[in-house]
Amino acid sequence: MPNSKVNNFVIRFANVNGTGSASANYLFAKAIFRMGVPVTPKNIFPSNIQGLPTWYDVRVSEKGYLGRREGVDIMVCVNPQSMPDDVRSVRSGGYFIYDSTKALHPELIRNDVTYIGMPLMEMCLREFTDPRQRQLFKNIIYVGALAALLDIEFEVLEQLLAEQFEGKEKLIGLNIKALKLGVQYINDNFSFPLEIRLERRDLVGDKILVDGNSACGLGAVYGGATVVAWYPITPSTSVVEGFETYAKKLRIDPETGKKNFAIVQAEDELAAIGMVIGANWNGARSFTATSGPGLSLMNEFLGLAYFAEIPTVLIDVQRTGPSTGMPTRTQQSDILLAAYASHGDTKQVLIFPSTPKECFEMTAESFDLAELLQTPIILMTDLDLGMNDHMSEPFVWDDNKQYNRGKVLDAQQLEELPRFGRYLDVDGDGITYRTIPGTHPTKGSFFTRGTSRDEYAAYTEDGSVYARNMERLLKKWDTAKNIVPAPVLYQSENKSPYGLIFFGTSTYSAEEAMDDMEASGIVFDAMRLKSFPFNKTVEDFIHSHEMVFIIEQNRDAQMRSLLINELNVNPQKMISVLNFDGMPITAQFITSQINKTLSPAIN
Amino acid sequence: MTYIRPKFRHPDLPKNDLGYTTKEYEGSLSTLCAGCGHDSISASIIEACFELSIPPHRIAKLSGIGCSSKTPTYFLGNSHGFNSVHGRMPSVATGANMANRELTYIGVSGDGDTASIGMGQFVHVIRRNLNMVYIVMNNGCYGLTKGQDSATADEGSKSKAGSVNPFQPIDLAGLALELGASFVAQSFSGDKQQLIPLIKAAISHQGFAFINVISPCVTFNNNPGSTKSYDYVREHIESTGKTDLVPEKTEILTSYESGTGTNVMMHDGTYIRLEKLASNRNPFDRMGAMNALQNARNRSEILTGLLFVEKETENLHQTINSSDRPLNTLMQEELCPGSSVLADINDELR
Ligand SMILES: Cc1ncc(C[n+]2csc(CCOP(=O)(O)OP(=O)(O)O)c2C)c(N)n1
């Protein structure tokens, strides 16, 4: 392939957790982004604070593919612990850049890999006196070396440092000194640039580089959330941190200096979701963020919110289960737990964002949906989307858009109403009217409960009244189908007997796989799911294809199960493509899995 | 003692400052067992809210699950209520309170609901000093699941079925004191004279106010061997003294002779009037209250009355510096930063 080595590679940094490598690696990725070249960084980190190996993969793709790709073209290894594995993972013809302060063990020498050794530790000891600086600048030196080796524009790095350390001139100077040490060492000892390298392009446009969790936090600020309750858990923690960071800037009352929001760090997830339900019941927009173990704990309350019809917004940043599983690895494996959360007949609305932009707008929209439908809305993101930076379309907000608070009666409306029935289906869409506590002195109060009640919220154990209410909840579910985000179809007309279905973070790699397969002559129709309940488009798409591949990141084909359970479709033609090793799915994996099914047929 | 609402009401029922009679503060007819202590507590809540002239719709009543947690149906019918899940009323109350700091929050729970399944939430709501009244209707058993021992049953206490409880009890009032609760009281469902003023004081308190009310379960735990039976409690009660709440506008000296007791100024301007304090008892002395409680327990006595109140208290809203205006009244213009701010944020991410 011509020029396949320019703007088209994967570089991996092998570091030790807690040594300050993250900001250096980010500087590297951001510089490429600033050079107009599509980039996708991924943090592969252990469940540990200090001392264990951690990796940072950066995929550079001229074609704009943002999914993970297997195979490392350049390894930057500053972790002796993981060195043997790191050497093994380099592709034939690739490069191995390492700290040569200590000589490389002869067993680690491969003939098909080019070795670039730099005495990083030695250089730091010589150039810096402060022990912390010696550790930190080791990382910056290798970024400098990479700038020379890969043709990264030095001014871009300088500019990024100037922005990062604005007002701290001394730090900028020290960082630039470290960068230059790296450049100089390459100048003196190696020929450069490498064959694998970068060239400035204009392929980024107005895109932004941001993680999904910050985007969710910002979306909650824009969506009008005022009460946030949470319990720390990786990988969801930075959702609330994101909310707090933005709210501290954007939600302070200018006159009093007081906060137009309240964040409560709860004692556990049982309490976090209880607080969210209490706040929403009382008319504030409120949300929590958690991951699998927290979602398990929240089940009982989610049933209450479903049955008592209380708006609730929950962001589930999925990680690898079951149990504690691999807490710092990604998966899409909470789908069934979330969809049917709680005992009894329950169905919960799920929303599947696949980019930071969607994290932002879907979080904001979740508050409208929750209040419109008076039910929990569970935003299903994952560790890959939430904790990694993604190149994304910019955030958009329409200033003409008004919050839709749903069917809430005010004092005046209550005054005019002959009799208020909290669970009375006045409009025939299954959605009833509610009131906020404290609205009217004598009208509109009602008793919220998880026990069965009649249309006027009075306790009842009458089976027919109970059944009537359950039927109405189903009617509301049908109404929801046309309110929740519709799936995205990739074609205006079907052109293939084969359909692909995917959602969330499988999207990047699914799109890339489609291109790859098309290049080898197999065309697919595709649909990206954005929510549950599924609407008619979803069912039609499945019906109109002979074979449908469902791409997801869990062992048990949970989305496939949900589709089969909820729709009238033939399970035989629903074929799973399942990646569940905790690493984000790749296009190569998808292609090879689909080929396994299709090859015999094609041959 | 079951409070059954009379069908006929005297036209001259006394009215409060809002022009309401107690009728405006009543709820549905109770379905608890006749004689259940919980019904008397409901009646005291009704009376306290009536006497304080709180507009009923400005009260939110919340509960967990249990016979005790059913009672919000039976009081304050014009207030919004929330019967949540077992042991988790405190979290729902916390969220509700964060949403609107202006309502009065009355939480009702049982000893099972609080001292077992809900212990975590109870402990943490105290720690946060949420501005609410938290009443435990403590009968030493699980009424609704038919009488199993609860964690507040006294060691050696005999159930109706004859079994003897072998475990140490959890003393909720003692625990609340230990955890730093800013208002702790203890009472007996049958002593409305004491309970009504305590509830009034608890409502006036601008932080977490806990009242542990011994409330016999006539069906499962009112037998001779039970330390939560009517007979036992009546015989072993020891009061810290008479409590009363003096509304802000009442001149203290006109109601009480000075010198016979202590006036406790509440944050909303009302006064709690404590009369006939037992010797050396000072309501601001947490250590003293803990000692007195412990000593009473050692004598198998139940110390009732206002055990402790903190003069200066900082509730959760104050701690986190949230808006003085209820968060649920903020409008989109104040909440949503809009597209031009977003454009700047996008720029920062490029
Ligand atoms: C999660 C859960 N577990 C168990 C129950 C069953 N349950 C209902 S009430 C109750 C005990 C109530 O005891 P207490 O709070 O003391 O109330 P009482 O009935 O004595 O007033 C239990 C265990 C439940 N409702 N929910």
Ligand code: SF4
């Ligand atoms: S079982 Fe006990 S606690 Fe429950 S209503 Fe009857 S007397 Fe009251």
Ligand SMILES: [Mg+2]
């Ligand atoms: Mg009980």
